[in-house]
Amino acid sequence: MCGASDRPPSGGLFLASSAENQMSEMRVRFAPSPTGYLHTGGARTALYNWLLARHAGGRFILRIEDTDRARSTREYLDAIIEDLTWLGLDWDEGPGIGGPRGPYFQSERADTYAPAIEKLLADGAAYHCFCTPEEIEERKKRSPKEGREWRYDRRCLDLSAEERESLLAEGRPAAVRFRVPEGTTTVDDTILGSVEFDNTELDDLVIARTDGTPTYNFVVVVDDLMMGITHVVRGSDHLSNTPKQVLIFRALGESPPRYGHLPLVLAQDGKVLSKRRGAVAVGEYRREGYLPEALVNYLALLGWSYDGVREIFTRDELVEKFDVAGIGRKPAAFDPDKLRWMNAQWIKRLPVSERTDRVLPFLVREGLVAEDLDAGERAHLESIVETVDDRLKTLGDIVGQAGFFLASDVIHDSIAVSKVLAKPGADETLAGLQQILSSAPDFEPATLEKLMRAFADERGLSLGKIVQPLRVAVTGGTASPGIFETLALLGRERSLARIEKARTLTG
């Protein structure tokens, strides 16, 4: 028995009956609108769907909901695809690769909706509505409760067949409304459990606008149906849409997929993350030097936990461990500090060579190194990266941490100068160090350390007293990697030149 996707997409109106879905592999989807950048909330939804599919050996489908032509742009679409790719969330069907249940752009699926609407109309599950928005607004205002609980009054449902035909015949604009049946609708949510809705709370929603275009709640159902989606995992802001969608599935003679609603991601102020409030685009993290491994790891743990103790997981480990049972039900606030920590953890785990690869673009961007390094330059850069060691929280930090190694000249930080170089004795110390460094037999860290400790002893100073002026002199600041390694990497020439320059700044 092979997967549903092996079936040619040419059958009847609905390719994937739900019974078939349950028998076959898991099919999940991420369906972004290209009306903005992918931010952390959306990325987490995509990640959870991806993890679910990969864990279950199912298929992850990317569908682009670009029916809002006015707000959808190519730029956003490209950015979303780039970000998902960067995160390593590859899709089995969707833009770029196609698939058996395409097209995967909603804007190209227009002709698949009409037959479904016709079917609902024919079955009496939907009806034409001639009320104009103005008329409805008017009735709403006149309703007893000031329109607070107003529902569509079904005026057009009561039209006789003749009245309806004649209105249609005279070309009156008509929307199509879904007729919400009596009763209650239960959503059996894999995350929230069973949630019950009274159908009287549901309006007879418009499924096709006056201009004939279908609306979101309807389109989603048809798309999910035709794409054979078995599990829908999305933000809980969609929970109240769910009963409507379930009802449409049933009216179409199909069973809905399994739903799972994720608690929302909040900004630090406790409000829902949105483009306007605290949402940071995934691309922004990339440009700042966050690793996709770290972002994926952090996002996975934002609303899901394995055992409450372990928190570093590779993508593969997440695929192996991920389980809906571990998904929490409460909204989670995004914590930039924890992400930074997580990122540092991941950078630390990178071997020097790979760390160098990742850091390189950030140095190139600052003009500190050339894009194509020869073997010698490459080796030198690796030494620098090795020396900088665990001091990076983001890849971008390399610029501040190692810039002085690569820049042709030092820029002495004015605060460091007044705090260290301007102090009495600094100049003599530097003068003494010039002697030592110029006469050192070699420039190895161990040699330098031995010489400088002897120098400090001789003068009755602590090592720190002579190291700090030296550090400021050669690096320009008060914080840097170990001074001996730093000097060795800088080399005798440059070290001495910098000390010479620094002596013009001493008090």
Add this chain to the structure above:
RNA sequence: GGCGCCAUCGUCUAGCGGUUAGGACGCCGGCCUCUCAAGCCGGUAACACGGGUUCGAUUCCCGUUGGCGCUACCA
């Protein structure tokens, strides 16, 4: 307003009737130390409130309060 979801340290969370309520980030202190990181050690800090159920509730039920979401011919 209506409907819905949620409720353990500031934040992310573990807990699934009996625990000194555990871990992590952050913060504070110490160790290490040539500075800064990292690392190690220690500390800080939580079951929203009120009723039940029970021998016993953080845990189960109800209510209150609070937070959030949805309430379109947007998606």
